[in-house]
Amino acid sequence: MKTFITIVLVLIKVNTFAQQKDNVVGKVFYTFKHMSDTTQQNSYREENMKLYVGKSLNEYFSADQEKKDSLRLKQIESGGGFVINTGGKKTTATQILTDKVTKKIIIKESLIKKYYYEDAYPNIIWKITSEVKEIGDIKCTKAEGNYKGRVYYAWFTTELPLTGAPWKLLGLPGLVLEAYDTKKQVMFLFAGIEKNHGKISEINLEPPGAIKTTKKDYLQMETVAKSDPMGFINSTAADAGSGLQLSTSGANGNFKPKKPSNPVELKDN
């Protein structure tokens, strides 16, 4: 009975935010740098990220992942059977959708299939400082705030008619162009900005073809996938009914996910 009520409530809640679509007005590019192992101080994992900014919705995702996906799609289109090579540069599949009006966050994940769930909207208390600098010729002001166990410096501006921030560093007016934690272990560096040229890109709060879920359920599924990746893939792939084969660049059967010693999120709050 309790579960039923929860499901009903979740569905109702899902329905309330599932209607929105928005047109992309501007695209902001960031370079994400992460020192995943503090014993190697000068070694950073780098990834190119994109922030699509709409009037009310924003979407933050990995440009490298997007490139990888489009290459894969080409492979699929060119031949029947295909091989996924999970080796090479690690990219982030997680996409973050933000509704600035209703203050909601939707996380889009990909674990063979696509899932989405609602996440807590961060409530970062930002302290605006008097420090000012120019980033890419745009005058920015420095703010300081605590999020997930790290103290972040965010450089934001209201010079541009865009509102948004990389990752989940939300709550400041205008656009955050650069952010990093005080130890410079997690950095979002400004890499460019452009208008939405040509075809209209859309941000969709309810991604088509994705399965609605909750954060709790998804994380559980992820744990299963990580502890027994082959089993998880095979069960999911069998369900999908395609002739999928998987090859990993590591030792096949004994694939163990490496937990970063210095994750981006140090605490849950």
Added chain:
Amino acid sequence: MNIFFKVFFVLLFCSFNLKAQFKINGNVKDALGKNLKDVTVSVNNSTTKGIIAYFITDEKGNYIITLPSMSNVFIRASYVGFNNEENVISDKVFVYNFKLTEGEVNLTEVKVKAQNMLTKNGDTLNYNVKKFSKTQDRTIGDVIKNLPGITVNSSGTISYNGRPINKFYIDGDDLLGEKYALASNSIPLDAVEAVQVLENHQPVKMLENKVFSDDGALNIKLKESARLKVFGSGNISAGLPLYSGEGRVNALAFKRKIKFINTYAFNNIGVDLNTDVQSQNTNAPWLQAIDKNVTNLLGFTSLPNPVLPFKYYTNNISHLAALNFLLPISKTKNIRFNLHWLPNKISTDTKSTNTFYLQNDTIKQYENQISYLKSKALFFGLTYLNNSSKFYLQNRLSFESHLDNGASNIENELTNFRQSLGRNNSTIQNDFLLKQASKKQYLFEVSSNIKYSTNPENLSIGYGIYPWLLNNNINFRQADQYAKQHSITSNTMFSLSRQIKKFTTAIKAEYFLENINYQTGINLTQTDNSTTLLGDKFLNDLNWFQQRLKIGPSVDYKTNKMNLSITLPVVLRDINYDDEILTKSISIDRFSFHPEVKANLELGRYSKLLVAARRQTNIPTPQDLLFGGILHSYRLLSQNNQEVQFGTFNSITLSFAYRNPIKIIFFNTAIIYSKSYSPIISNTIFNSGMLLTKQEYFDNLSNRLLVLSNFSKYIFPIKATIKAGYSASVLDYNQVQNNVITKLKSISNNFSTSINSKPVWYFNTELSVSYLTSLTKNISLKNNITGVNKVISTVLQSTYNVNENFYLQAEANHLYQSNNGNSNKLILFDAKLNYTIKKTKTDIGFKAMNIFNERRFIITDIDGLQVSSNDFWLRPLTLLLNVSFRF
């Protein structure tokens, strides 16, 4: 003072408390009058543009913002899909409503191609040294010269976007003053984190944001590790020809309690050590004052430097020992100690033919000179500095001495003989500068400079030169010219200024005192070895005394976008001089006006414009008043017969500078027009191999148009910096030779370009080309007898890294010249290989210079109607084994 500050702070806090509760509010609607929700309304500081407070409009489009202060701020409403609206906040208005219009998203598209290669933070540009350096670079100077937007000339002067820098800092400290090239050549690259350009740098802290400066400064930002210990570098090389070699050891420290750069260097392979300790021109040439120091009156004849690197044509033995210490006493105070000693012997072996194209005649002179000149330079400086936000005091005591002696063998169209030269030029001076700010925005400045210089000189010409002039046509053995100069000057300045809002008004008074004594004479040694001192016609004993009072107001008007400054001083001169030989005494008083106007305009984010105009009255140097004949060299005798004459100098400068740090583009151009008038002109009379100059009365007008442009850009795909420069000069002037006045027009163009690229880590290359043309037109005769002179010089240097530790380098210098149908060319090749032992930070290298062993080179120079064909000695093939180390 203390009471003043206490009162000040109390008032300050009171005012904060009073102002702490400003509330402004308003409403945001769209063009149709509909309330707009979620609009960002922010209040920004007008100067820094930083956000102070903000509010996101509610359902009804309303906002309310609490502010600590309502002065110097503006309010902005921004919303996706609408145009931003801004409004200046004024003291008495508390309601600001906005009506936003929907519009095409107005975004300046930006693409940061290279993360953190060049970043801008306020007025500071940061060059990431790692990204701009090449494998073979060892010192910070190797990188600085290749940075886009920066040029370094052959004497080591660093310019940023076309203007020489006004300060060279190491970690914010001014250790070397204007003799900064030593730092460029001694700070190891791996100790540096970034090279920073501080635009509009005001070196006086208390004047920051008050007195505008349009100069840039350079700062070498060190790595944290370089601030902890003493470190250094060195190298030694030796090889063939026998006893060829060079060596250098640098010890550096940039610790909290002591900073030093100490260097010892020697070489006999043509490396110019003088540039290390040479004063770099810290002001733009067109804005410089014209007062000169005591100069040398006597010397050997010398040739102009060819357009070739110094190392190829210089035969030297040089040593340099330099000690530079900076001891911080407190955060704002420090003591600086600079000492250098530079013994230098330069030998020359030159041949030259000078042709003078006179109106009715062509005169040719020939000379073959083998000479040496040993000079010992000593400099000592002790500086105390207190540079705080309320107070500025600098005192510098310095001593400088140049002891020269040399000899030369001359073979010319008349005879051959030997001559010798001795000079001892010493100066001791003290500079004092005090600036103090007081209540009510008053600024008070006092400065004083006291200087004593002396320069005894002697030139012995070992044969009976010009007997028809000097010895009643009787042969004699030797002529000894002596000259003694003593000069005492003092300059005291007092200024008081006050800032009221955007205006700064000042009154400045400057009192200058000068006393110079000249004593010259010629001793002849007759064939019977008796000596005679030549009579009055070749004797001088002149006592020059000048007092000058410069007084006047100045006004500065400063806004965010522009800076205008007007200076209107009047100059009162009182000149007295006595000629002991002629037993005459002259006294002159003169009043003149020296106005100056300067305007700097910001033309948007990237560009600025400078307009400047000035006028001043000049007097000739007192040595132009010397009546008795002086043999300045064996060729040149001067004899004057004139009184002090006043000339004028007017100039207008228009310059434009553009810099875009995101795209890494720099461009600047300056047009300078100057007009000068002098009532006298120098007349050169040719007589049996001698050049006699006399000052004659003549309305001598000359004008000059100068265009200077520089462009540089970084090209991302090929990782290259390209630079291009263009300069042109058109000079209209008069020349008098053998009593005939000729009107001349000299036109010269210089185009230079370079590309410096490292497309892949294992290969980098640098190509630079300069193309120079010059032409002198004889306006009086409507011809250009000397023809167009063209010089093209090309340098190509390529480095190939076989692996991380081993590189090969080849360099080619090509020089081509053509003049009046004659042309000649020279190609010089160098090669180098270098192996790095990473573990011990040691390099072992082998270097070959002038591989094809070219030994002589002829280059033509044109100066007015004089064409010189100069034949230089070139350094032979040199092979060197080199070890360099770090500690």
